[in-house]
Amino acid sequence: MSELAATVGDTMVLAKRSLLRIPRAPDLVLAFTVQPIMFVLLFVYVFGGAIQTPGYDYVDFLMPGIIVQTVGFGGFVTAMGLAEDLKRGLIDRFRSLPMSRSALLTGRTLADVATNVFSVAVMVAVGLLVGFRFTTGVVEVLAGFGVILAFGYAFSWVFAFVGLTASSPESAQSLGFIAIFPLTFVSSAFVPIESMPSWLQGIAEVNPITITVDAVRGLFIGTPYGNDAVISLLWSLGLTLVFAWLSVTRYRRAVTR
Amino acid sequence: MAAGAVASCRPVNPELAVEATELRKSYGDVVALAGVDLAVPAGSVLGLLGPNGAGKTTAVRILTTLLPPDGGRATVAGLDVVADAVALRSRIGLAGQYAAVDENLTGFENLEMVGRLYRLGRGAARGRADELLERFELTSAAKRLVRTYSGGMRRRLDLAAALVADPPVLFLDEPTTGLDPRSRRGLWETIEARVAEGTTVLLTTQYLEEADRLADEIAVIDRGRVIARGSADELKDRVGGERLEVELDDGLAVERAVAALSPMADEAPVAQDRTVRLPVRRRGGAIAEAVRRLGEVHVGIEDITLRRPTLDDVFLSLTGRVAEEEASTEEEASAEEARRPQEVAAP
Numbered sequence: 001m002s003e004l005a006a007t008v009g010d011t012m013v014l015a016k017r018s019l020l021r022i023p024r025a026p027d028l029v030l031a032f033t034v035q036p037i038m039f040v041l042l043f044v045y046v047f048g049g050a051i052q053t054p055g056y057d058y059v060d061f062l063m064p065g066i067i068v069q070t071v072g073f074g075g076f077v078t079a080m081g082l083a084e085d086l087k088r089g090l091i092d093r094f095r096s097l098p099m100s101r102s103a104l105l106t107g108r109t110l111a112d113v114a115t116n117v118f119s120v121a122v123m124v125a126v127g128l129l130v131g132f133r134f135t136t137g138v139v140e141v142l143a144g145f146g147v148i149l150a151f152g153y154a155f156s157w158v159f160a161f162v163g164l165t166a167s168s169p170e171s172a173q174s175l176g177f178i179a180i181f182p183l184t185f186v187s188s189a190f191v192p193i194e195s196m197p198s199w200l201q202g203i204a205e206v207n208p209i210t211i212t213v214d215a216v217r218g219l220f221i222g223t224p225y226g227n228d229a230v231i232s233l234l235w236s237l238g239l240t241l242v243f244a245w246l247s248v249t250r251y252r253r254a255v256t257r
Numbered sequence: 258m259a260a261g262a263v264a265s266c267r268p269v270n271p272e273l274a275v276e277a278t279e280l281r282k283s284y285g286d287v288v289a290l291a292g293v294d295l296a297v298p299a300g301s302v303l304g305l306l307g308p309n310g311a312g313k314t315t316a317v318r319i320l321t322t323l324l325p326p327d328g329g330r331a332t333v334a335g336l337d338v339v340a341d342a343v344a345l346r347s348r349i350g351l352a353g354q355y356a357a358v359d360e361n362l363t364g365f366e367n368l369e370m371v372g373r374l375y376r377l378g379r380g381a382a383r384g385r386a387d388e389l390l391e392r393f394e395l396t397s398a399a400k401r402l403v404r405t406y407s408g409g410m411r412r413r414l415d416l417a418a419a420l421v422a423d424p425p426v427l428f429l430d431e432p433t434t435g436l437d438p439r440s441r442r443g444l445w446e447t448i449e450a451r452v453a454e455g456t457t458v459l460l461t462t463q464y465l466e467e468a469d470r471l472a473d474e475i476a477v478i479d480r481g482r483v484i485a486r487g488s489a490d491e492l493k494d495r496v497g498g499e500r501l502e503v504e505l506d507d508g509l510a511v512e513r514a515v516a517a518l519s520p521m522a523d524e525a526p527v528a529q530d531r532t533v534r535l536p537v538r539r540r541g542g543a544i545a546e547a548v549r550r551l552g553e554v555h556v557g558i559e560d561i562t563l564r565r566p567t568l569d570d571v572f573l574s575l576t577g578r579v580a581e582e583e584a585s586t587e588e589e590a591s592a593e594e595a596r597r598p599q600e601v602a603a604p
Contacts, residue, residue, distance in 0.1 A: 006376060013373040021361040024402060089355025093418070096321045098347040099374040 007100040014107025018081060019114060028077065032115055036070050036123045043190065044130050051191055056221065060135075063127045064144070064216035065189030067120055068209060071152030072184060074116040075159030076176050078108040082163030083172035091254050102248050109156040116152040120145065135221050144219030147232050151212045154236040155180070157243035164250045189213050208235040274299040274426050274457035275320060279329035282315050289315040291481035292329065297459055297474075299425075302452055304472030305461040306568070312481040313461035314354070317430045320459065321351045334426050347375065350419030354431040356411040357418075360404040364395050364414050367403060368421060375422040382421075389417040393447065409440030416447060427451065429460045433467060445470060465568030475568075479576050489568065496566045496574045498523065499540050501547060505531045506557035517550045531559070536566075 022028045043066060044059050053061040085091050085104070094104050124132075134141050159176050166172035186200060187193075187209040193201050204210050212232040218225025275297035282290040290312045297303040305313045318324040320333055322342040331338045336345040358367045365386050372382025390399045393413040403411060412432065419427060429448065433441040448471060452458055462468050468475050469489045477485040477492070485492060501522075505514055508531045515526045518535055521543070526535035537543045543563055551558055 009376070010374060013370055017359065017362065017366075017370055020366065021359075024361050088360070089353045089357035090359060092318075092323055092353050092355070093351065093357040093371075094374070095323050096346060096349065096351040097371070097374045098343065098376065103374075 003100075007103060007106075010099045010103030011106045011110060014103050015110040015114075016107075018077070018108050018111030021081070022077075022115065031077075032119050033122055036066075036119050037126050039066055039070070040123055040126045040130065047190070052195070053192060056223070057131065059127065059131045060133065060221045061192075061217070062190065063123070063132045064220050065187075065213045067123050067148055068151060068213045068216060069184045069189050070119050070123060071116045071148055072155045072180055072209065073176075074119060074152050075109070075112050075156030076173055077115065078112055078156050079159035079163035079166070079172040079176050080169050081108055082160060083166050083169040086164065086254060087169065091251070095251075095254070101252060102244075105157075105160050105244070105247050105251060109153060109160060112156040112159075113149060113153055116149060120148060133221075136219060140219040143229065144216045147212060147215050147219065147229055147236075150233055150236040151208075154239035154243070157240050157247060160247040161243050161250065164247060164254055183207060183209050187213060188217075208232065208239075211235065272298055273332075274301075275303070275331070275333050275459055277316070277320065277329065277331035280316065280319060280326050280331055281328035282312075282319060282324065282326055288481050290319075290326075293478070293481070293483055295331075295459075295476060295483070297457055299457050300452075300455050301473040302458040302460060302471055304468035304475045305459065305478055306463070306465065306468045306472075306475050306572075307461075307478035308463055311478045313478055314430055316478070317351075317428050317459070317461055321349055321428050322346060347422060348424055348426060350422065350424040350427045352412075352416045352419040352427075352429050352432055354434050356408070356415040358403050358411055358414050361402060363400050363402055364390060364406070364410075365399040367414060368418060371418045371421045377422070385421055389420060393417045407440075409436055409443065412436060412440065412444060413447070416444065420451070424456070426457045426459070429458060431461055431463065433462070433464065441467075465572065469568050477572065477575060485571070485575050492568065492571045493566045496570050499537050499543065500564050500566055500570070501535050501537045501543055502560075502562050502564065503533045503547060503551070503558060504560040505533065506559045507531070510556040513554050514551060514556045517554045517556065518547060521546055521550070537563075 022032070040063070043062050048058040048062070051058055082091075082105075085094070091104075158179070159172075162176050162179070163172045166175050186196075186204050187207045188204065189209060193204045193210065196204060211228050212235070214223070214225050215228035215232045217223045219229065273296050275295060277293060277295040280290050280293040280295075282288075293312065293316060295303065295305075295316070305316060307313055315324065319326045320331055320338060322338055322345055325339055333345055334348040336348065338345060358364075359370070362370065368386035368389055369382050372385050373379065375382075377385060387396075387399075390396045393416070395410060395413060395417070398406065398410060403414065406414065416429075416432065419429075432448070433444050436444065445467070448458065448460075452471075458471075460468070460471060472489065474486065474488055475492060476483045485495070487495070501518075503514065503518070505511060511528045511531065511533065514533050515528055518526050518533060521537060522535035523538055524536055526533050528534075540563065544561055547561060548558065
């Protein structure tokens with residue numbers, strides 16, 4: 001067996017392990033189903049009436065934003081899981097095995113892609129029920145999902161690094177939240193950037209979440225999006241490369257606390 | 258014997274399953290290993306005995322490739338722990354002090370996963386998992402999530418995971434810490450069965466009884482150094498001969514008893530409450546002589562025993578400290594140190 005095939009094999013074994021965990025933990029099932037549904041309904045019915053989105057229904061404006069936010073947080077399972085592996089001594093076991101050095105991390109982030117697909121499907125279904133409609137072609141919509149999943153994957157690597165760095169599973173989760181929560185709100189995810197004070201607009205415009213949301217919005221409902229899809233994919237690629245390198249380096253030296 | 262071999266660098270002695278020369282490791286200012294030499298002949302059991310913080314776990318982590326040493330070198334199964342780390346990992350099994358099994362998988366799934374990661378292939382990994390579950394009496398719990406297992410069951414599963422690839426060298430880092438006496442004895446029997454099949458074992462423990470029972474050779478480690486080595490019997494002989502313990506029926510007679518027994522003692526007798534302890538030179542006739550001497554001064558005897566020194570006595574005489582008492586406070590201190598101040602409130 002070639003080393004690459006062996007690495008892929010290790011990754012699949014560990015991705016399966018991460019996915020097996022989900023149906024066995026009720027809180028995680030809730031996180032992937034009820035929470036996205038709740039967010040859609042709250043934003044559409046509670047804030048929807050108060051937020052002006054000229055030319056578009058709020059539900060059409062909102063869905064791309066809320067989907068991007070959800071996949072941005074999807075990697076929290078990786079952060080929590082890795083912090084738990086560290087705490088319970090599993091990292092020591094994995095590191096003493098003749099397996100690939102990156103498989104634990106690629107396995108977990110790959111499992112996040114699967115759960116992200118699931119969350120996105122749930123949200124789109126709920127969105128369609130409350131009035132969301134795609135107004136572009138099949139190719140654009142599929143490209144939109146591609147941009148979303150690439151972005152989610154990049155953030156899984158950010159979370160992987162957080163999980164290997166934090167002192168406990170609990171702090172991994174809250175550190176991840178603190179890092180990403182403001183980013184999602186200072187963006188075009190929920191409100192038009194023009195409604196923000198001008199100093200904040202500057203931040204929001206360069207925020208990769210804004211760029212990704214604008215790209216997805218363009219691909220789903222036909223708003224102008226320029227090069228945002230390409231720039232978003234470059235962000236995802238860059239974040240993935242940087243945080244994958246940081247995380248694998250960290251993992252190689254990780255020792256149970 | 259292989260253990261007597263000179264610890265020169267190359268070539269590696271093929272009779273030694275584990276060989277370490279001058280291993281050093283520091284964490285910042287804290288010296289964990291200050292030059293440790295170890296030699297474990299293939300097929301034997303070395304017990305690394307010492308309190309928490311003595312450096313036992315650091316030694317195991319270096320030998321299992323988890324940590325690079327700062328200095329010195331080590332080979333396991335003839336492979337260098339740094340240069341041949343990748344090849345070495347398929348020749349060893351590690352069971353740590355944490356019972357490193359996944360709570361959210363079943364017992365079977367845990368072993369299957371480890372088998373796949375040893376790259377046994379799907380069918381072989383499953384077959385091996387069934388076999389080990391059977392051997393460790395976990396078959397009936399095979400399909401249950403590990404989070405429903407008792408502490409003893411988790412340790413058995415952890416040990417089973419270490420044996421998945423049938424490794425020639427096994428590292429057990431405090432395998433029975435925190436177990437009840439019954440589970441502990443069960444685990445000992447399992448380890449003994451493994452050794453009987455020819456596996457080399459390096460075992461760390463802070464339980465003197467455990468080293469006494471399992472290890473062919475014991476290395477007593479304290480503050481990053483090996484301070485004594487030998488078989489349990491050799492170490493006990495070092496501390497001197499037999500211990501005579503006399504329990505008096507009257508606490509007020511202690512001084513008279515000490516005075517009467519002194520002539521037959523190796524060192525000054527030690528009195529505690531109503532009990533007088535003394536090392537004696539000769540085993541034969543010691544009890545009769547003690548009874549006669551105490552009778553002459555009219556001191557009544559409640560109980561009298563002659564026993565060989567335990568490893569507790571060994572540790573006490575080597576370090577001047579009791580092994581287990583100190584352990585807990587040191588462990589807390591180092592755990593506290595390791596925890597980084599990164600607590601952040603949830604938003």
